[in-house]
Structures are given as C-alpha cells and as structure tokens.
Amino acid sequence: MLNNHLINILLIEDEFDQRQLIKAILEAEHYQVTDVDNGELGVKLLEKKDFDIVISDWKLPGINGNQVLEQLKQSSPGTGFILITAHSDASHAINIIRAGADDYLPKPFDKNSLLFTIKKLVYSRQIESENNELKRQVKHRSKLLDMIGQSSAMNKLYQRIEKAAPTNATILITGESGTGKELAARAIHQLSHLNNSPFLPVNCAAIPESLAEAELFGAEKGAYTGAHKNRIGKLESAHNGTIFLDEVGELPLLIQSKLLRFIQEGTINRVGSNQEIKLNVRIVTATNRALLEEVEKGNFREDLYYRLNVIPVVIPSLRNRQEDIFPLIQHFIKVCCLENNMPIKQLSAPALKAMLAYSWPGNVRQLRNTVERLTLLSLENTISLDDVDELELHQANDESNFILPQQGINWEIHEKDCLLQALSHCNNNRTQAAKLLGLGYKAFLYRLDKYQIS
Ligand SMILES: Nc1ncnc2c1ncn2[C@@H]1O[C@H](COP(=O)(O)OP(=O)(O)OP(=O)(O)O)[C@@H](O)[C@H]1O
Ligand SMILES: [Mg+2]
Structure with a gap:
C-alpha cells in the first residue's frame, strides 16, 4: 500500500468550515492536501498539476461537482474522484457512478467513512496499476523470447538459437505444426543484431502462384494486368531486417530459383524491370x-535446400517433452486470465493428469487453444476433470477411428462437412484448417473450390 504522504488530494468545497475540517482530518493522516473553494479553480489546478484523488462537493458556486468530473475525465482520466453529495438515495448514487465517479460520500459523513472511502480508492487504483504492469510485462515478454519449457530438448533448442541468431546465416526451422516455429523465428530475430529492424513473416502457402513473384520481389507499374502502380515486394520491405518465409516448401519452382539467386547475389529485380x-x-x-x-520428388530445388539449411533448427514435438506441458498450461492460464480481467484460475490434479496423458498432436498451439477454452468456459475458479472431459480430446492415431456405417455414407456431404467444420474451428483461417484436416494448402483450396465454399 502506498504511503499516505505520497498521495496528492485536491479538495473542492465551498463551505469554509467543512473544508477546513476535511483538510485537517486528511492532513492528520499525512495525505498531501490542496484545497480550493470553487470548481473553476479546481479545474485550472488539475490542468497544471497531477493529483491522485479529487474530493469535490456536488453543489458549488459556478460549475458543480459533476462538471468538475467531466473535465477531469478529459484532462486526467487516471485521477480518482469522490463526490460529496447532500442526497443519500440510491438512484442519485447510481447516476454519480455512471458519470464516472469512483465513489461518493452522502452528507453528513463521519471521519471514518471519509478515510475508508479514500483507502478503498487508493487500494483499487493500486491493484489496477499492478494489473496493467503485469499485462504490459506479459505482452512484452511474449514479443521477446517467450518460449516456455525447460526440458532438455528445449534447452538444446535455446542453445542452438542463441548460437545461430547473431550470425548472418540462413536458417531452416523444422517441426510439426504448432510446435513454435514462428516463435523461434522471432526469437532468432530478437537475438540478432537486426533486432531494431523489421521482422516480416510471409506465409508462402497463402500466396497464389500467379502473384508469388510480385509479392516477394515487387513489380513495376504495368508489369502485369492490374499492376497500376509500382509495387514493393516483401524482400524489399524487409531490407536491413529479417524475412521469415513460413511454409517455404510451398514456393513454386520458378520462385525458388529467384530466391536462390537473391541468396547468392544479394540482388533482386522487380517484375518488369531490369534494374537490380x-x-x-x-x-x-x-x-x-x-x-x-x-x-527427391523434384518439388523443391536441392541447391536451394542446402542454401536455406545452413543452420538447421529443429523444434521438438510436445509429446517428446512432456515435462513442458505443465509450465505451458500455467503460462497460458495466466495470460488468458490477465487478458480477460479474471482472477487466475487453477487446474485440479485429475484435470492436469488427463492433460498430461494426452498426446497433443497439434502441439503447443492445440494446448494453448484448449487451455484458453477451459479457462474461459469453466464456471469455477478451478478447472475440473469434467471441464476437460467435455472437450473430448481424442487421442491421435495414425489409423482413423472412423467406422463406416453398414448403410454407407454420402461421401461428398461428409467431405464438405469436414471442410466447413475445419474452417469454423480455425476461425476461417485456411492454412490452419488445411492442417487440421492433414491436407496440403493447395489440396485444401481445390476442395473448397469443388464445393464452392468461399
Ligand atoms: N515454447 C513455447 N512457449 C510458449 N508459447 C509457445 C511455445 N511454442 C509455441 N507457442 C505458442 O503456440 C502457438 C503456435 O506457435 P507457432 O505459431 O510459433 O507454431 P508453428 O510451429 O509456426 O505452427 P504452424 O506450423 O502451424 O505454423 C503460438 O500461439 C505460440 O505463441
Ligand atoms: Mg507457423
């Protein structure tokens, strides 16, 4: 709790005796008090000086307490406001709080209610600012090296990243879906000497083949139909920084050779231009x-593969580092609760056991989504086994558990339904929906087209 002598209070009260009395009570408790006898003066002072709390009478000559509050909300929204009012009825109190006051004191009030109201306000402000600080830290950390996990596999990964980051070498990150490849790429950028420059992620699977060249290398005005002005490519946008080519295996062969040329020579040509x-x-x-x-299949250039894979970084799947599951769960619960202004929830022992026993085929992303759903949906402060059971986490199997009914199925209805459900699970994110179905991006797009799902 803050020391009272660090708390600045502005007291606005027109009645001399009342003002002196309140001031004396507050000063006896070592609060710093500035007092004025009208609202205009109070508003002027608020513009010049920071106060932690304003205590204002409602009825004042000139502008009244409500108008002081309105001004305060504009000039210093962080300052607390307590209104002194002659009315004690509830509807009046509701209006005052609706207008943005933190509390009110109906006249006549005694010393204890005055001091208690101030203490309550100081306390809630303090909690709020601590919460904001925590949120800021969580956000900051997630931008930086927010990779959770102390398993030996993860420690090896951190060592590899720390070694690789400061070099200029090209890096190929491999790992199953949802293991944290993008997070690792960001960590590499943050630990490199380029960390003040942009980090530009590009999802190669999501660029249509016909536009891939212009997207990556840029295009001159008129280079192709629809190119109405010069277009800066992603590589140019990432100049002096890091480009993260996600799903690099999806790049068309033509683009692969252009990328190889850029890696070898350090130059590009925009589409339709000879200028290097x-x-x-x-x-x-x-x-x-x-x-x-x-x-081997001839879909990816061998020479490019070796150029990209100068330093391989392999992210282990979650099922191979079970000891990381608990710290990850704790981390995601905390982040989710802070983001949603909820008290931090706990996980019951049986619920944790079930989560540890599961194989997490979708790795950390699936764990994160599951924990978020559990945190938001569980009604109690402790997440129970019932909550986990309700999500029906199915064990992943190489073999399908699907049993064809005797009467058969309508294949196309089934397939379309799977596509729609996958899109819905992934908030219409096509890349992720494709992964959920174990399909390549192009194969997925082909099927969307087949069923005319837009
Ligand atoms: N070690 C980790 N610590 C904390 N969060 C993690 C960790 N690994 C992954 N995550 C989180 O899991 C989610 C998925 O991570 P990310 O997008 O980096 O995976 P990915 O390997 O790129 O997946 P995909 O192959 O599907 O693109 C993100 O929300 C990320 O912040
Ligand atoms: Mg990714």
Whole structure:
C-alpha cells in the first residue's frame, strides 16, 4: 500500500468550515492536501498539476461537482474522484457512478467513512496499476523470447538459437505444426543484431502462384494486368531486417530459383524491370514438410535446400517433452486470465493428469487453444476433470477411428462437412484448417473450390 504522504488530494468545497475540517482530518493522516473553494479553480489546478484523488462537493458556486468530473475525465482520466453529495438515495448514487465517479460520500459523513472511502480508492487504483504492469510485462515478454519449457530438448533448442541468431546465416526451422516455429523465428530475430529492424513473416502457402513473384520481389507499374502502380515486394520491405518465409516448401519452382539467386547475389529485380536492387535481408525459413523428400520428388530445388539449411533448427514435438506441458498450461492460464480481467484460475490434479496423458498432436498451439477454452468456459475458479472431459480430446492415431456405417455414407456431404467444420474451428483461417484436416494448402483450396465454399 502506498504511503499516505505520497498521495496528492485536491479538495473542492465551498463551505469554509467543512473544508477546513476535511483538510485537517486528511492532513492528520499525512495525505498531501490542496484545497480550493470553487470548481473553476479546481479545474485550472488539475490542468497544471497531477493529483491522485479529487474530493469535490456536488453543489458549488459556478460549475458543480459533476462538471468538475467531466473535465477531469478529459484532462486526467487516471485521477480518482469522490463526490460529496447532500442526497443519500440510491438512484442519485447510481447516476454519480455512471458519470464516472469512483465513489461518493452522502452528507453528513463521519471521519471514518471519509478515510475508508479514500483507502478503498487508493487500494483499487493500486491493484489496477499492478494489473496493467503485469499485462504490459506479459505482452512484452511474449514479443521477446517467450518460449516456455525447460526440458532438455528445449534447452538444446535455446542453445542452438542463441548460437545461430547473431550470425548472418540462413536458417531452416523444422517441426510439426504448432510446435513454435514462428516463435523461434522471432526469437532468432530478437537475438540478432537486426533486432531494431523489421521482422516480416510471409506465409508462402497463402500466396497464389500467379502473384508469388510480385509479392516477394515487387513489380513495376504495368508489369502485369492490374499492376497500376509500382509495387514493393516483401524482400524489399524487409531490407536491413529479417524475412521469415513460413511454409517455404510451398514456393513454386520458378520462385525458388529467384530466391536462390537473391541468396547468392544479394540482388533482386522487380517484375518488369531490369534494374537490380541490392538488399540486405536475413532469411529465416520454416516448414513442417519433410523438405528432403520434396527434393527427391523434384518439388523443391536441392541447391536451394542446402542454401536455406545452413543452420538447421529443429523444434521438438510436445509429446517428446512432456515435462513442458505443465509450465505451458500455467503460462497460458495466466495470460488468458490477465487478458480477460479474471482472477487466475487453477487446474485440479485429475484435470492436469488427463492433460498430461494426452498426446497433443497439434502441439503447443492445440494446448494453448484448449487451455484458453477451459479457462474461459469453466464456471469455477478451478478447472475440473469434467471441464476437460467435455472437450473430448481424442487421442491421435495414425489409423482413423472412423467406422463406416453398414448403410454407407454420402461421401461428398461428409467431405464438405469436414471442410466447413475445419474452417469454423480455425476461425476461417485456411492454412490452419488445411492442417487440421492433414491436407496440403493447395489440396485444401481445390476442395473448397469443388464445393464452392468461399
Ligand atoms: N515454447 C513455447 N512457449 C510458449 N508459447 C509457445 C511455445 N511454442 C509455441 N507457442 C505458442 O503456440 C502457438 C503456435 O506457435 P507457432 O505459431 O510459433 O507454431 P508453428 O510451429 O509456426 O505452427 P504452424 O506450423 O502451424 O505454423 C503460438 O500461439 C505460440 O505463441
Ligand atoms: Mg507457423
């Protein structure tokens, strides 16, 4: 709790005796008090000086207490406000609080109610500012190296990232979906000497093939139909920073050779231009495909593969580092509660046991989504086994558990339904919906088109 002598109070009261009395009570408790006898003077003082709390009479000559409050909300919304009022009926009190006052004191009030009201306000302000500070820290940390997990696999990963980050080497991050590839790419950028420059993530799977070249390398006005003005490509936008080419395995072969050229020579040409542009861009890439297999199939250039994979960073799947599950759950509960202004919830022992026993095929992303849902949906402060059971986490299996009914099914209705459900689960994020169904992005788009799902 703050010391009273650090708390500045502005007292606005026109009646001399009343003002002197309140001031004396407050000063005896070591509050810093400035007193004025009218609202105009009070408002002027508020513009010049910061106060923690304003205590104002409602009925004043000139502008009244409500008008002081209105001004206060504009000039210093962080200052607390207590209104002294002659009415003690509840409807009046509701109006005062609705207008933005923190509390009110109906006349006549005694010394104890005055001091209690102030203490209550100081306390709630303090909690609020601590909460804001925590939220700020959580946000800041999540921007930085917010990788949770102290398993030996994760510690090896941190060592690899710390070694790789300060070099200029191109990095290929591999790992199953949801393991934290993007988080690792951000950590690499933050730990590199480029950390004051942009980090630009590009999802290669989401760029239509016909636009990929312009998207990455830029295009001159008129270079293709629809190019009404010069277009800056992603690589140019990332100049002096880091570009993160996510799902790099999805790049068309033509773009792969252009990327290779950029890595070898450090220059690009915008589409439709002969002018070479020299760029300084750190390239970090990621894939959850077995890229070497794609090389063997002829879908990915071998020379590019070796250029990208100068430093391989492999993110372990969650089922191979079970000891990280609990700290991750705790972290996600805390973040979720803070973001939603809720008291921090707990997880019951049986609920934790069930979560630890699960294999998390969607890795940390699935764990995070599950924890968020549990935190928001559970009615009690402790998340129970029933809450977990309700989510019906199914064990992942290489074999499908689906049993074809005797009477058969209508395949197309079933397929369309799966597509729609996947989109709905992923808030219409197509990349993630495709992953949920174990489909490549293009195969997924093909099916959306087939059923005319927009
Ligand atoms: N070690 C970790 N600590 C804390 N949060 C993590 C960790 N790993 C992943 N996350 C969180 O899990 C989610 C998924 O992570 P991210 O997007 O980096 O995964 P990804 O491997 O790129 O997935 P995808 O292959 O589906 O693109 C994000 O919300 C991320 O913040
Ligand atoms: Mg990703």
